[in-house]
Structure formats: C-alpha cells, structure tokens
Amino acid sequence: MTVIEVVGAGFNSAGRGDGVARAPGALRRAGLVAAVAARHDVRDSGDVAFGEAVPERGASGLLAERALAAMVGGVRRKVAAALAGGAVPLLVGGDCPVLLGALAACRDVHGAAGLLFVDGHEDAWPPAASTTGEAADCELGLALGVTAAASLPSGVVPGPAPLLRAEATALLGPRDGADLLEHRVASLRGSLWFATDRELAGRVAESVADAAATVERSAPRWWLHVDLDVLATGELAAVDYPQPGGLTWAELTELTALALRRPGCTGWSLTIYNPDLDPDGRQGARIVRYVGEALPSR
Numbered sequence: 001m002t003v004i005e006v007v008g009a010g011f012n013s014a015g016r017g018d019g020v021a022r023a024p025g026a027l028r029r030a031g032l033v034a035a036v037a038a039r040h041d042v043r044d045s046g047d048v049a050f051g052e053a054v055p056e057r058g059a060s061g062l063l064a065e066r067a068l069a070a071m072v073g074g075v076r077r078k079v080a081a082a083l084a085g086g087a088v089p090l091l092v093g094g095d096c097p098v099l100l101g102a103l104a105a106c107r108d109v110h111g112a113a114g115l116l117f118v119d120g121h122e123d124a125w126p127p128a129a130s131t132t133g134e135a136a137d138c139e140l141g142l143a144l145g146v147t148a149a150a151s152l153p154s155g156v157v158p159g160p161a162p163l164l165r166a167e168a169t170a171l172l173g174p175r176d177g178a179d180l181l182e183h184r185v186a187s188l189r190g191s192l193w194f195a196t197d198r199e200l201a202g203r204v205a206e207s208v209a210d211a212a213a214t215v216e217r218s219a220p221r222w223w224l225h226v227d228l229d230v231l232a233t234g235e236l237a238a239v240d241y242p243q244p245g246g247l248t249w250a251e252l253t254e255l256t257a258l259a260l261r262r263p264g265c266t267g268w269s270l271t272i273y274n275p276d277l278d279p280d281g282r283q284g285a286r287i288v289r290y291v292g293e294a295l296p297s298r
C-alpha cells in the first residue's frame with residue numbers, strides 16, 4: 001500500500017509571510033490530510049523551515065534569495081527522504097520554486113528527474129528580466145538551464161546543471177504566450193513537449209498519455225507539478241496572477257488522476273493557492289475535494 005507523505009513548503013517568493021505562504025496551513029485546516037486518508041495511508045511530515053523571506057532583490061535579481069536557497073535545500077531533504085522510504089510525496093506550496101527542491105530530490109533518489117509541469121505560465125523568465133523579481137516567474141527556466149542568473153546563491157538550482165533536461169519535460173496548460181511576446185521573453189514552446197490550455201481542451205487523456213510517454217523515454221521516474229493557476233479564474237479565483245482562459249476543475253481532475261496512475265509518477269506538488277483571497281475558505285475546500293478525487297483509490 002502506497003503511503004502518501006504530505007510535506008508543506010509555505011514559501012512565497014515575493015518575500016512575504018502571507019498569501020501563498022499560508023496555503024499549507026489553510027489546506028490542512030480545510031481537511032487535506034483527511035481527504036488523502038480516505039484513499040491512502042497518509043503521513044504528515046510537517047513544514048519545511050527556511051528562515052524569514054525578505055522582499056529585497058538580491059544580486060541575481062530575485063527577491064528573498066537566502067530563504068529561497070534554504071527552502072530548496074529543505075524541500076530536497078524532506079522529499080528525498082520520503083521517496084527513499086517508498087512514499088509518494090504530496091508537496092504543498094507556497095509557490096512554484098518549491099519544485100526545484102522536488103526535482104533535486106527526484107534526481108538524488110532515481111538518478112534523473114522528469115517533469116509534467118501543469119501551469120498557466122511557463123515560468124521561464126530570466127531573473128533579471130522578471131518584472132516582479134519572484135522566483136516563481138523563473139524556476140522552470142533555471143531548472144532547464146535555458147536561463148541563468150549572475151550570482152545566484154548556491155543551492156537555489158542544485159547542480160550539476162541542468163537539473164532537468166528538456167526532453168524529460170512536458171508543459172501542460174500554459175497560456176501566457178502573448179505576455180511573453182510582449183516582454184520579449186523567449187517561450188519554451190518548440191523546445192519541449194508543450195500544449196496550451198486550448199490545445200488540451202477535449203483531448204486531456206491523449207495529451208497526458210503522450211506527454212508522459214515522451215518524458216518516460218528520458219526519465220522513467222518523473223514529478224507532477226500542478227500550479228493551480230492553470231485553472232480558469234472562474235473555477236479558482238484565489239491566485240495572485242489570474243489570466244483569461246484556463247482549464248475547468250473537471251479537466252484538471254482528469255489530467256491529474258491520469259498522471260497519478262502512471263507508474264512513472266513519483267510525487268506531486270500543488271502550488272499557488274492564496275488563502276488570503278479566500279476569506280470563507282470555499283476555494284480551499286474545493287482544492288481539497290480535487291485532491292481526493294484525483295488520487296487513485298487504494
């Protein structure tokens with residue numbers, strides 16, 4: 001019986017202690033662990049510690065560099081321990097840079113990391129070009145080594161480079177192509193497996209099968225990363241950077257359920273829920289319902 005190990009990483013790459021930083025606590029209060037326990041044996045290994053995130057841009061152009069490096073190291077250790085013990089980690093952010101620790105752990109334990117990246121944004125801005133300075137704009141580009149930052153603190157992108165290879169990566173659901181074009185930021189489209197929200201519509205099952213099979217040719221074990229802003233704003237509004245378009249809950253649930261049933265899937269991260277934008281907790285409850293529905297039954 002697979003054990004699901006819940007790991008919280010309430011990191012907000014804006015260098016703040018509120019917003020997405022509060023998601024692990026809010027989702028636990030909304031019943032996350034019980035929802036997992038209804039389907040699997042579950043262990044809650046608590047939250048990763050990383051010191052105080054400060055809203056100051058460092059030499060790399062990123063905010064909260066020190067806390068970022070500490071968070072990546074902490075996630076790497078906790079996720080690697082879970083994987084080595086045979087559990088399936090469910091990593092609850094925070095925002096998307098928690099993925100860097102998960103990918104490093106995947107490589108530590110399995111020898112290589114693959115990735116199904118489900119996100120409304122490509123997250124491959126060069127740090128110096130990011131208008132926000134948030135590592136959450138940048139983590140996928142840094143992991144792939146297609147962007148770089150001068151004087152990035154060691155440990156933010158665990159070496160040797162690249163942490164992740166393009167042929168072991170698939171992007172599902174990004175819809176920020178027009179914004180990237182406007183800011184002259186290179187899109188990842190064309191360099192790896194890629195399907196926008198519109199391209200997924202009506203063909204979720206075929207897309208997941210094709211994306212996973214492609215990734216598995218280079219990396220038999222891979223990580224599933226879900227940034228909840230892949231959803232349409234009408235489905236989930238409690239996110240910091242809404243955009244037009246996006247998936248329905250039904251589409252994301254189908255996508256996630258199919259991905260989690262593939263033997264290559266080694267762990268799952270869930271990011272970007274901002275409980276401060278959800279005062280009555282209804283959206284947090286909806287996320288918990290999604291987790292329960294997407295998990296395979298015992």
Ligand SMILES: [Mn+2]
Pocket residue numbers: 096119120121123136227
């Ligand atoms: Mn993201």
